Amino acid sequence: MSKLAKFIAGISFTLIVLLIAVIILSYKLVTRSHPQIDGELKSHLLIDSVYIYRDEYGIPHIFAKNEHDLYFALGYVTAQDRLWQMDLSRRIAAGRLSEIFGVDALEVDKLFRTLSLNETAKKMQKYLSEKSIEILKSYSDGVNYFIQTHKGNYPIEFKLLKYEPEEWSITDCLLITRLIAWQLNFAWLTEPVFSEILSKVGEEKFRKIVPQYPENAPLIIKKYVPPSSKFVEANMRFREMFGMLSDGLGSNSWVVSGEKSASGKPMLANDPHLPHSLPSIWYQVHLNNGGLDVVGVCIPGTPGIVIGRNNYIAWGLTNVMLDDTDFYIEKIDSSGTKYLYNGKWVQLTEREEEINVRGKGKYKFKVLSTHRGPIISDVYNFSFTGYARDLDSKYIPSQAVSMQWTGNLISDEVLAFYKINRAKNWEEFKEGLKFFTVPAQNFIYADIYGNIGYYCAGKIPVRKNLNPLLLNPGETSDFDWVDFVPFNLQPNLLNPPENFIATANNKTVPDNYPYYISYLWEPESRAMRINEFLSSKGKLSIDDFKSLQLDYFSHYARELTPYIIRAFENIDVKESLVKEGLDYLKRWNYNFSRDDIATTIFNAFLVEMMKNTFEDELGQGLYKKFVFYSGIPLRVLKQLITENDTLWFDDVRTKNKIETRDEIIRESFLKSMFDLKKQLGDDILTWHWGKVHKLELVHPLGLRKPLDKIFNLGPFEIGGAGTTVNNAGFSLLKPFNCVLGPSMRQIVNFSENLLYSVIPAGASGQIMSQFYDNQTRLYLNGEYVKIEMRLESLKNKKTTKILKIVPQE
Known part of the structure; x- marks a missing residue:
């Protein structure tokens, strides 16, 4: 050599x-930061010994002898698996992201400081029940036990960002509950944007896009019987920053009685649809202290099972889509310290905020508030020209906009779930719901006695005068909230004659219900499919429930596709590619499977049709806001197409021509077909939906290269879209990657002492852990983890790991 x-x-x-x-x-x-999952630990904070059994998926089963030790252990194991996720959540809610991410996060921090979540959490803490304080203290002690005993061995995210976690507090737990409430709030976008649209297009066009709910679409309760703009931009920035672009948030849940169940026992299914993230939003856990035996999912950073079952009842949640936020245009005096209200000048409340910005120093600003809530004008610059009801435009130069939101009410959701977790029947379940305030949820219910039920839980505002789509004039009390719907008058249902109840963010009650709930319903497509499936079968099995949770049929596509085909009738279509695309739609079964070609064609058309219908009138900036949450735009587009309203289809940029609906359909279809050809090639046989529609589970640090290769999972080719039961939503602004879907799937059958459950990633939030992604393939393949509730079953498995925590003398 x-x-x-x-x-x-x-x-x-x-x-x-x-x-x-x-x-x-x-x-x-x-x-080295991976948790100890077997052996023995000691803590002077324990009363008695606690056993933590980890099954083959790393899901903890906590067996304690008292409540204090149970919640202490829950805080400890959650910190073991999800400490950085917990820390990130409390930083978002408290407006403290800039401390670790620098100036890039300042806009988001200013938003959350203005929303005053931290102030609300501190106020809530003063009014919590003794039981809630006990639980939160025990949980926080468990988190802090982990933090104190693992200095130098924290999850890798802390090292990469060069900081250490502060101790956990009761306020932090409450902050996270309010953060979830804000993430499930939709009126933050719609009312400011609709006001801006009215200003831009005028009243005639505006009235055409007021969303309607079809008369024949499913309701949750079929019959009601009465008893004898920087703000928006900052919110968009927050959601974009954490991968929360979506074509609508939503969820599915349904429950059937023993009359419709193959086992003769009630069965319940739930799959909340939320933006995909890493780690998963939910943490699966089993809690047992002798008197309590409950399994399901909790939110890291908060104690208690949010969705799950015990030995007596099971429950699931979907978003009510409640209109729980109102905006008011306030008249401010020349000093900027008072606002006009019912003919008097009232002092604004003032609070100074200071944000530590990494590498830049301190940023200070003031938050002003009226009796309704914070002035959010400094966060969002509303651009309109006086289109607020009864507001004289001469006041516009001295305007400010305040926001009222149910999330700023004082409440005790910890006590609500404490009671729900321990409930043994419908009446005890309802006792827990009385303490639930925000975000309003559709709770479905089943029990071992054969009962099934539904309750719309949360605070529903009663307005003095209703002005649901637009900003309100603030100088009068005419549009104030005057009360909340009494709990016993909130929509509820027990043992309906259909022997099933289904919710899919659809309209709750018929129009004769005396109180306003919302106009924010999701497109009715998912609700129609669920009701159709449950009605068409006699006895339903676990496999039927799994099949429905994985269903890709779209009623939305079935309704709109004929309009595409008819638009080309009697038209000499010369392009062979267009003819071929139409042939696929004519033969289509409206099933959005991963390998389907017509699905690709339809969704490409839908994106282009949305743009061609609205962007010319709205302009790029306002169009982006309008379709950011696309639940309403999807409903409105279908409404305009089916009603054949030329007013919006006419392209305002063509001066001497009035375009028709069918012309815009043809233009959109041609453009989308040639865009697909450019993207996927000449051979239409290769245009499978999964080629363009992919799921990537993204960690916050994986948003930047090259960390994406380390932290993220995928991309994976998948089927579905926002209008299928198996929701796989994509953003109309960034098609077609899936950014939203089932954040977990759960099925309960009272003939079995276990829970069928799966999340998109795994129990652990720590990379290189065997539990980081060990449920991903199950999730993608439509499979489930069987979470056992029987101690003997856990002890008898060779894969079970046992960690014992004992009192330190």
């Missing part, structure tokens, strides 16, 4: 050795 060859071989060997060393060191650096 020559000297050169020997030199090259030596260098190569050295580089390989160095590479191996770097890999080993990196692996050790990352994995």
Whole structure:
């Protein structure tokens, strides 16, 4: 061997050795923060011994002898698996992201400081029940036990961002509950944007896009019987920053009685649809202290099972889509310290906020509030020209906009779920719901006695005068909230004659219900499919429930596709590609499967049709706001197409021509077909939906390269879209990658002592853990983890790991 060859071989060997060393060191650096899941630990904070059984999926089963130890252990194991996720959530809610991310997060921090979540959480803490304080204190002690005993061995995210976690507090738990409430709020976008649209297009066009709910679409309760703009932009920035672009948030749930169940026992299914993220939003856990035996999912950072079952009842949740937020245009005096209200100048409340911005120092600003809530004008610059009901435009120069939201009410959701987790019947379940305030949820229910039920829980505002789509004039009390719907008058249902109840963010009650709930309903497509499926079958099995949760049929596509086909009737279509695309739609079964071609064609058309219908009137900026949450735009587009309203289809940029609906359909279809050809190639046989519609589970640090290769999972080809039961929503602004879907799937059958459950990733939030992504393939393949509730079953499995925490003397 020559000297050169020997030199090259030596260098190569050295580089390989160095590479191996770097890999080993990196692996050790990352994995040294992985939790201890067997053996024994000691804590002076425990009353008695606690056993934590980890099954083969890393899901903790906590067995304690008292409540204090149970919640202490829950806080500890959640911190073991999800500490950085918990810390990130409390930082978002408290407006403290800039401390770790720098100036890029300042806009989001200013938003959350203005929303005053931290102030609300502190106020809530003063009014919590003694039981809630006990639970939160025990939970926080468990989190802090982990933090105190793992200094230097925190999850890798802390090292990469060069900071350490602060101790956990009761306020932090409450902050996270309010953050979830804000994420499930939709009126933050619609009312400001609709006001801006009215200003832009005028009253005639505006009236055409007021969303309606079809008369024949499903209701949750079929019959009601009465008893004897920087703000928007900052919110968009927050949601974009954390991958929350979506074509509508939503969820499915249904429950059937023993009359419709193959087992003769009630069955319940639930799959909340939320933006995909890493780690998963839900944490699966089983809690047992002798008197309590409950399994399901909780939100990391908060105690208690949010969705799940115990030995007596099961429950699931979907978003009511409640209109729980109102905006008011306030007249401010020349000093900027008072606002006009019912003919008097009232003092604004003032609070100074200080944000520590990494690498930049301190940023200070003031938050002003009226009796309704904070002035959010400094966060969002509303651009309109006086289209607020009864507001004289001469007041516009001195305007400010305030916001009223149910999330700023004082409440005790910890006590609500404490009672729900322990409920043994319908009446005890309802006792828990009385304490639930925000975000309003559709609770479905089943019990071992054969009962099934539904309750619309949460505070529903009663307005003095209703002005649901637009900003309100603030100088009068005419549009104030005057009360909340009494709990016993909130929509509810027990044992309906249909022997099933289904919710899919559809309209709750018929129009004769005396109180206003919302106009924010999701397109009725999912609700129609669920009701159709449950009605068409006699006895339903677990496999039927699984099949329905995985269903890709779209009623929305079935309704709109004929309009596309008819638009080309009697038209000489010369492009062979267009003819071929139409042929696929004519033969289509409206099933959005991963390998389907017509699905690709339809959704490409839908994106283009939406743009061609609205963007010319609205302009790019306002159009982006309008379709950011596309639940309403999807409803409105279908409404305009079916009613054949030329007013919106006419392209205002063509001066001497009035375009018809069918012309815009043809233009959109042609453009979408040739865009697909450019993207996917000439052979239409290869245009499978999964090629353009992919799911990638993205960690906050994986938003930047090259960390995406380390933290993220996927992309995976999947089927579905926002109008299918198996929701796989994509953003109309960034088609077609899936950004939303079932954040977990759950099925309960009271003939079995277990829970069918699956989440998109895994129990652990720590990379390189065996539990980081070990449910992903199950999730993608439509499979489930069987979470056992029987202690003997756990003890008898060889894969079970047991961690014992004992009192330290």
